[in-house]
Amino acid sequence: MNIRYAKDNEINSIKEIWSYCFNDGPRFMDYYFNNKYSRGNTVVVDEQQEIVSSLQLNQYQIMLNNKVYDTSYVVGVSTFPQVRGRGYMKNIMKFTLSELYSKGQLVSILMPIDYRLYRKYGYEHCYDQIEYNIDIEDLKRFSVSGKMHKVDESHIKDMIDINDYFLSDINGNTVRDESYYKVLFEEIKSEDGHIYIHEDNGYEGYIIYFLNNDTMFVREIFYKNIDSLKTMLKFIYNHNTQCRKVTISAPINDKLRFILDNPKTCEIKIKPFMMGRIINIKGYLESLELASDINLSCNIFIEDEFIEENNGVFKIEIENGKVSVEKVDEKYHLFFNINTITQLCFSYIDINEAIVINNMNKDYRDSEIIKIFEKIFTKKNNYINEYV
Template identity: 35%
Template sequence: MKISLLNKNDKEKAKSLWGYAFETDEPFYSWYFDNVYDENNCVGIYDDELVSYLQLNPYNLKLNNNIFPCSYVVGVISAPEYRNKGAMKKLLPKALEEMNNKGHAISILMPFDTKFYSTYGWELSYSQLKYHVPIDVIKGLKNKSGDFKKVKIGSSTDSLNEIYESYLCKYNGYVKRDNIEWEYIMREIDSYGGYMYLLTIDNKPCGYIFYYIENKTLNIREMAYTNLEGMGALFNFIYSHTSQVKYVDWPAPIGDNLYLFIKDTIKPEFTNDIRVHPFMCTRVINVKNAIENCIFENDAEFIFTVDDTYAPWNNHTYKVIVNDTKAKVIMIDPIHSQFSCNINTFSQLFFGSIDIYEAIFLNKVNVTDESGIHEFNKVFYKKNNFINEYF
């Protein structure tokens, strides 16, 4: 068996493996492989023919105050006769090498099981609030401002992006979307029979909503707004579907607090179902490059050691000097290390899903000099992450 990037002749086999493992829903299935799939971003295992592969879809994340090129690992697939035979132990390390060669210092991955990929360094760093409420519950949030216009594929992307950026500006780790990413989302919605609307108030874009209607539920794929008036207009639009649906579902960042302002009951049972759902795992691919690409708000200096089984280029002790927003990273003798952790923990610390004190409490960090912990926390602290990309 050999491992390498895919070539043009592998497309139909790659498509067939995807269809067997995931879905063949048309028109999305064919559209995806004609427009998103790129053999140059795929790593596969061959036994005469392609038997296992994954895709490394490129994105840019707004993370730690800067833009990071990133590989989104999707479509991790093995033919049924090659499953449970160690294919991932060969495929994922090769993918790590490929991402490092591309200069992608970080990676994201949507897991089917949040612990399956832990062995290889990916750990959960993003979750979402998932609202499932009776439609009558949102009545108190609505107002009648604004005008709604149906969005056509490829149109209104500047307005949509302006709203998206305004909505997420206080969050960390979201995707910086360009026209191609917006078209991907629109094609996905359209392929599954969904609807897309743009809200304007006084001719100014201030909200959007992408959704499906199924099983008496208005299922929102994504909505965003720039202000309170826009939020109320969107909920008024949703409430206008009372004759069609009984429930409304939508995702929101963990920092969202709308649940504090909508009607609920406690007895005889809860009216609303609002849960935290795990969403995305992350991994730092290159520790030095990742730290040096951040823009920091405080100066700091610390020394730490990383252990990384599957990306050995990360196995170093690092002296980090942060001055005037940027970091200088130097590899030094481990004897000077102030604390150490594995790549899993460092990835969560880097993305801000936990802070160093939580990691210490969970026995994920070995501390030899507490002064380094305080310095580290000045630049890597807990943040509110959000992402809503599915492929």
């Protein structure tokens, strides 16, 4: 078994694995391999000169705790059935994590088919979305203000403006620029989707959706004000001769549920969406910028079975808002595995939730050590909406 990066002449083999393992049509595969695929970001398992397993590391930037981080989004983890059960996934993930650390990346993200497959490698649940399932007739009362336009590239700057406004109080989202939206347009087109933008006093919102038999799926509905949201809900209702129901995905702090006529007739649920992982705990903690009046110190033990540099006792010192981290051979105050420290670093949980999850002694809750962690990690509303 040889684990390495893909070669130029192996794209057809990688397409073959992808096609076998995922239920994607030819148009989406053409989009993906023309716009997202890079052999330099593709890890393969070569067995006797045959590619039998692969994954891709798609590159994004995410805004995490007010700082931008380059990150690898692990996608397309796939193995042919004749070699499953031989430990290939464990070895390809171990190789990948080592590579990400060597490249200087501090965090990684992954959308799991099954959380159990990836928790063992240190990835942990860090993102949720709200999913609304609504009878389209429940949107009848909303009224339209302004106009809806089918989107083209001339609207990209306005979409960026809407995106930045709508997600201004969100953590962990991807940085979206002009090139991002151009690629997104191709992705939506490859899946027969639609994008419309709302104009009233300027451009105030946009919607991305798909028509699937009698159900509309709304992937994004971003807006600057409630009037724009109401207009786009009426726009959805205007499809009532085509669709009976609409499914809408939205950030956890979305306001849609507050303006529904009768929320009890809708199904509203939290949908787990994305996992994260800390790749370099020392590098990540030292990248943080804290309030300048904080001067604290503690030792924590972190258990990471796949990245040795993250495994051990770390002395964390905060002086004048700057964090320094050193691996030491000393006693420790707190123990966390890489999964829990990842959730803290992504601001998905706070230190008190971490104590409950890890069944720690209640005496910790009033200690000075907890106060240190309360200064470093603040729980936030996380949102990300990338599929590949």
